[in-house]
Amino acid sequence: MKKLALPGKERAALKSITQLLHFGYHQAMSCIFPIAIFGTLALSNVIDLPYIYRYDAILIILLTVQYLMYRTGLETLDEIKVICVFHIIGLLLEIYKIRMGSWSYPEPGLTKVFGVPLYSGFMYASVASYMCQIWRRLKMDMTGWPGLTAAGTLGAAIYLNFFTHHFIPDFRWWLKGLVLIVFWKTRIIYRVRNTTYRMPLTLAFFLVGFFIWLAENIATFFNAWKYPDQNQVWHVVSVSKISSWFLLVIISVIIVAQLKHVKANRKTKE
Structure with a gap:
C-alpha cells in the first residue's frame, strides 16, 4: 500500500507541531518538582491535616518528592547537590527578608528557623531543579559564555544587592544593564529531537523570570507567604517583581552553567 505524500506546507506544519509537542513534553517533565510544590501548597491550603502544622507537612511532602525523584532516576545525585546549594542560598535570603519585613510566614510550624519555614528554600531550589532538568533533557549548551570571572562577579553582585538595597541605593537597574553587556553574545543552544535551536540568554532570563512571577x-x-500589602486581601503581585526574579534566574543559570562546565572538563580529562 502506497504512503500518501504530504504537500510541503502540510509536512512543515506537521513537523512544527511535532517539535512543539516534544518541547512541551520536556518542559513539563522538567517542571515536576515546581508543580509538586504548588500542588502541595494548593491542597494544604484547603485540606486540614490533623496533628501536624501545615508548614511542617509541606516540608515532609517535598522531601519525599525529592527522594522519589532521585530513586526513580528523574534526578541525578549531582542535580540533588545543586538543589541543596540553592536551598541554602534561598533560605538565607528568606531569613534576611523576613527580618527586614519584606514578607511574612504567619502560620505556626515546628520547622521554622528565625520565622522562616524550612520548606521555603525549596521554592528557590525548584528553579535549580528546572534548570538542571531542562539542561539535560534538551542537551543544552552555550556559546559566548563570558567566563567564571565576569559571570561569577556579576552573580555575586546581584545576590549581594538583594541584601544591601535596604540600606544603600538599589542598583538593580545598573545590574540589568551589566547583564545585557556581559551576556550580549551569549546564546543558549538546545536540541529538540534532531533539530538544534538558538536563543539569546538574556531572553531566556526574562521568560523564566516571567513564569516564576x-x-x-x-x-x-x-x-505560601504574604507580602505586607496582601495581609488583608490577596491581589496580583506587583509586575516589578519580575525584575527581581529576572536577576535571581541569572544567579541560577550562572551557578548551573558553571557546574556543568566543570563537570564537562572533568569528563574530558578522564
Missing part, C-alpha cells in the same frame, strides 16, 4: 502569584494566593 506567575507561579509567585499562585503561591501567595494559596498563602
Whole structure:
C-alpha cells in the first residue's frame, strides 16, 4: 500500500507541531518538582491535616518528592547537590527578608528557623531543579559564555544587592544593564529531537523570570507567604517583581552553567 505524500506546507506544519509537542513534553517533565510544590501548597491550603502544622507537612511532602525523584532516576545525585546549594542560598535570603519585613510566614510550624519555614528554600531550589532538568533533557549548551570571572562577579553582585538595597541605593537597574553587556553574545543552544535551536540568554532570563512571577502569584494566593500589602486581601503581585526574579534566574543559570562546565572538563580529562 502506497504512503500518501504530504504537500510541503502540510509536512512543515506537521513537523512544527511535532517539535512543539516534544518541547512541551520536556518542559513539563522538567517542571515536576515546581508543580509538586504548588500542588502541595494548593491542597494544604484547603485540606486540614490533623496533628501536624501545615508548614511542617509541606516540608515532609517535598522531601519525599525529592527522594522519589532521585530513586526513580528523574534526578541525578549531582542535580540533588545543586538543589541543596540553592536551598541554602534561598533560605538565607528568606531569613534576611523576613527580618527586614519584606514578607511574612504567619502560620505556626515546628520547622521554622528565625520565622522562616524550612520548606521555603525549596521554592528557590525548584528553579535549580528546572534548570538542571531542562539542561539535560534538551542537551543544552552555550556559546559566548563570558567566563567564571565576569559571570561569577556579576552573580555575586546581584545576590549581594538583594541584601544591601535596604540600606544603600538599589542598583538593580545598573545590574540589568551589566547583564545585557556581559551576556550580549551569549546564546543558549538546545536540541529538540534532531533539530538544534538558538536563543539569546538574556531572553531566556526574562521568560523564566516571567513564569516564576506567575507561579509567585499562585503561591501567595494559596498563602505560601504574604507580602505586607496582601495581609488583608490577596491581589496580583506587583509586575516589578519580575525584575527581581529576572536577576535571581541569572544567579541560577550562572551557578548551573558553571557546574556543568566543570563537570564537562572533568569528563574530558578522564
